[in-house]
Amino acid sequence: MLLEVRDLRVEFVTRDGVVRAVNGVDYAVDAGETLAVLGESGSGKSVTAQAVMGILDSPPGRIAGGRILFQGRDLLTLGREERRRVRGERMAMIFQDALSSLNPVLTVGFQLGEMFRVHRGASRAEARARAVGLMERVGIPAARERVNDYPHQFSGGMRQRIMIAMALALEPALIIADEPTTALDVTVQAQVMDLLAELRREYDMGLILITHDLGVVADVADRIAVMYAGRIVENAPVKELYARPAHPYTRGLLDSIPRLDSKGKELRAIRGLPPNLLRIPPGCPFHPRCPQVREVCREDPRPPLYEVGEGRSSACHFWKETVGE
Numbered sequence: 001m002l003l004e005v006r007d008l009r010v011e012f013v014t015r016d017g018v019v020r021a022v023n024g025v026d027y028a029v030d031a032g033e034t035l036a037v038l039g040e041s042g043s044g045k046s047v048t049a050q051a052v053m054g055i056l057d058s059p060p061g062r063i064a065g066g067r068i069l070f071q072g073r074d075l076l077t078l079g080r081e082e083r084r085r086v087r088g089e090r091m092a093m094i095f096q097d098a099l100s101s102l103n104p105v106l107t108v109g110f111q112l113g114e115m116f117r118v119h120r121g122a123s124r125a126e127a128r129a130r131a132v133g134l135m136e137r138v139g140i141p142a143a144r145e146r147v148n149d150y151p152h153q154f155s156g157g158m159r160q161r162i163m164i165a166m167a168l169a170l171e172p173a174l175i176i177a178d179e180p181t182t183a184l185d186v187t188v189q190a191q192v193m194d195l196l197a198e199l200r201r202e203y204d205m206g207l208i209l210i211t212h213d214l215g216v217v218a219d220v221a222d223r224i225a226v227m228y229a230g231r232i233v234e235n236a237p238v239k240e241l242y243a244r245p246a247h248p249y250t251r252g253l254l255d256s257i258p259r260l261d262s263k264g265k266e267l268r269a270i271r272g273l274p275p276n277l278l279r280i281p282p283g284c285p286f287h288p289r290c291p292q293v294r295e296v297c298r299e300d301p302r303p304p305l306y307e308v309g310e311g312r313s314s315a316c317h318f319w320k321e322t323v324g325e
């Protein structure tokens with residue numbers, strides 16, 4: 001396994017108390033595999049990714065427990081320098097907002113080329129040639145002419161391609177893309193997703209795609225891990241998760257996607273709001289919103305991640321009923 005996150009816990013110490021943003025996350029991604037991490041705003045998707053990348057805002061954030069095994073080593077036990085090297089060379093992250101991640105006063109060719117100069121000792125001419133090659137690979141038209149342009153001279157979709165090129169430059173083993181297409185319009189979203197999926201195959205990388213939009217990742221992900229209140233509540237291959245969700249929260253998310261065949265029918269959104277992470281409810285954290293709630297759901301202990309099939313798990317006591325078995 002390329003990356004295995006085990007029982008990861010992250011908290012933020014704030015004036016109001018301890019915000020338990022990540023409460024025992026388990027997920028794994030293999031080389032050549034795409035894992036989509038799905039959940040509502042505030043469910044801990046980004047904080048988990050920041051912990052994996054080693055870029056957690058700390059303080060106020062701190063890792064309160066767990067393990068992050070990457071290529072067989074626990075990243076949480078590495079020294080600062082070694083951790084920085086792993087992050088620079090073997091993992092890369094793509095953010096939603098390319099404009100604020102790129103330097104506005106440097107040309108994209110310079111920024112891409114710098115990766116090769118700093119990390120690979122390339123000459124200026126070599127670095128420039130590699131930059132053009134990467135721009136071509138990610139589908140930027142007239143790359144040779146555009147290599148001296150500045151980030152603001154590109155469209156949002158093209159800028160996101162440049163971000164992907166930056167992430168790809170050192171051929172990392174793992175890329176984490178945090179809502180990489182949220183700022184783009186729908187057609188461009190699909191193109192960028194397709195590009196990521198294609199590159200993942202070509203480079204045999206692990207890819208983690210963070211999203212709150214199930215529709216966007218359905219075609220490109222192998223597996224989906226659904227997060228709720230800082231925990232994975234369901235983990236399954238995409239097709240099975242769609243066909244037979246094993247957690248009421250996943251079912252709620254599926255029911256709230258607009259479908260072509262449901263024109264005129266009302267979309268059912270999940271009632272209520274995600275919990276305040278300063279005071280996560282006892283028992284199943286989803287119980288105040290769950291249409292299938294029973295008395296036992298309100299009591300500790302929290303439901304564990306039950307094995308519900310080959311490579312499938314659900315954190316619902318009543319997963320059998322949910323999945324329809």
Ligand SMILES: Nc1ncnc2c1ncn2[C@@H]1O[C@H](COP(=O)(O)OP(=O)(O)OP(=O)(O)O)[C@@H](O)[C@H]1O
Pocket residue numbers: 012014019021039040041042043044045046047048057060061212277
């Ligand atoms: N620097 C911080 N200080 C305090 N709390 C934080 C900080 N960063 C994140 N949190 C808390 O951690 C929780 C999880 O945040 P996270 O950014 O991981 O959510 P997310 O699932 O990525 O949501 P979104 O879809 O909005 O990006 C949030 O509810 C937030 O309150």
Ligand code: SF4
Pocket residue numbers: 247248249284285286287288290291292293294297303315316317318319
């Ligand atoms: S454990 Fe109970 S409250 Fe939680 S998801 Fe399952 S049925 Fe709903």
Ligand SMILES: [Mg+2]
Pocket residue numbers: 045046047178
């Ligand atoms: Mg986020």
